Amino acid sequence: MSEQHIKLPEGSIEKVTSTLNLGPTHPATHGVMQNILELTGERIVSADQTIGYIHRAFEKIAERRPLAQITTLTDRLNYCSSPLNNMGWHMTCEKLLGVQTPKRVDYLRVIMMELARIADHLICNSIMGVDAGAYTGFLYVMQFRELIYEIYEEVCGARLTTNMGRIGGFERNFTDQAFQKLEKFLAEYPRALKEFENMFQRNRIFMDRTMGVGGISAERALNYGFTGPNLRAAGVDYDVRVHSPYASYQDFNFTIPVGTTGDCYDRWLVREQEMWQSLSILEQAYQKIQSFKGTEAEIYHADIPAYYLPEKKEVYTKMEALIFHFKIIMGETDIPVGEVYHSVEAGNGELGFYLVSDGGRSPYRLHFRRPCFIYYQSFEELVKGSMLSDAIMTMSSLNLIAGEMDA
């Protein structure tokens, strides 16, 4: 800190710090957020983060929407892995309503959630490369995110803001094309991931840029409410999938990769290893899906007519289906009184939903526990005393998504 890079001549004016406005829109912030950095030379004295530029009042809007219409709001939190948010929300509703989902639904969900996790980690890790000056890796793995998005399209029709699934399961069974694309992904992705890894993992420049940069101890990380890969990089093996299993994650074998130093390099490595683990979970889930035969292979939602939108052909031919269709579309279904907190392991940490219901048709209060909102406050501590270029690396290694942060 006290090290002076520019030696001022005797008697010259007193050295003052300079202020740098990084953002609100800047290629290095990857989202609409502002960082006011106080610098002496290139060293950071203090950082002040301003967020909220894309705050859209989702929590307020949710208070006037029936449960099914809130899914579209969750899409827009962490838009790099929308299906994860969608399913986290559906599972919160199911917890409130006391719905048990069939195993096949759970496994289908696991497939979509792990694909979303890979897409999320892939973006974060490759963007870290871009910020360190390596554009190639980013462009190379983009085709596999494209493949994941094609699977999304097969399943729900949308790519980015997916609105995937329903309370109780999925809107339709997975098509054969969806499974074919999944097979293609499982066959081709490992090789590309290995190549991507080779490009960065022992790359001298990348290591120099990331090792020992933006590190945090396990105690501080826990105190700051870190979750997800950022916490695991600091050496804490906390993973919601293991600690409070949802969607039958207890049926899968996988390990939780942990780091030691909590720096940018460890965060990158943890995400990289998690992608391998996700691949293994995907393979296990696909095997389990294939073991369902006959009518069992037709199950893609739980039997909850009051909340699950019936199929269109039934609406046209059956009285009950028509009634439920009308009630769900018009938001006329009362939800039970209760308070639930449910969380899922999202791309960048524990995404929680705190839902308070007073028995009306929409939540009385809904609060999103957005992981990156909570851990971004540590940014000043992470970058204090380091160089300006380290701040850029730290920011991209934290996987900050402005949409999630500002809700």
Next chain:
Amino acid sequence: MALTNPIIQQQLQEKFGESVSAMVDSYGLLEITAPRELNLKVLNFLYDNPTLQFQFLTDLTGVHYPSKKGNELAVVYHLHSLKENLRVRFKVFAPLEQPEVYTATGLFSAANWMERETYDFFGILFLGHPNLKRILNVEQMDYFPLRKEFPLEDQTRIDKDDEMFGRGGTLKQID
């Protein structure tokens, strides 16, 4: 021995007596309620007690209950004991006229922005907070938007039948 809800209830009972209540809700989560003056004492106790060790603040937020006179604003903490892998919910209530609770920033650095957010949306003042200013909304804003007196749409509109959607224009009593 694994930590269970009855153990926490017993420990709280021994320490705080009748002033702190702890009930298991219908989803199996222990819900602790305390007078707002005691919020830091309870949080400290949950944090430091060697058998409990609720040292991870998962979530902190507010809820506005206009019908609960004298207890309109709730501050809700979700705590996680990572060692025992158990969660609890902790609530304190504050009146609308004097919405003051002590800050938890001394215990949890994570509480800093969460309390700012709660202040931003509910106007709950966290006494002792190092930097209690708005975080997501503009600083010039002079109201607290998540309070229930601000409906999403103009409730006097007659061209739209609100009975169909949600609350039908009037605030429903919650008990």
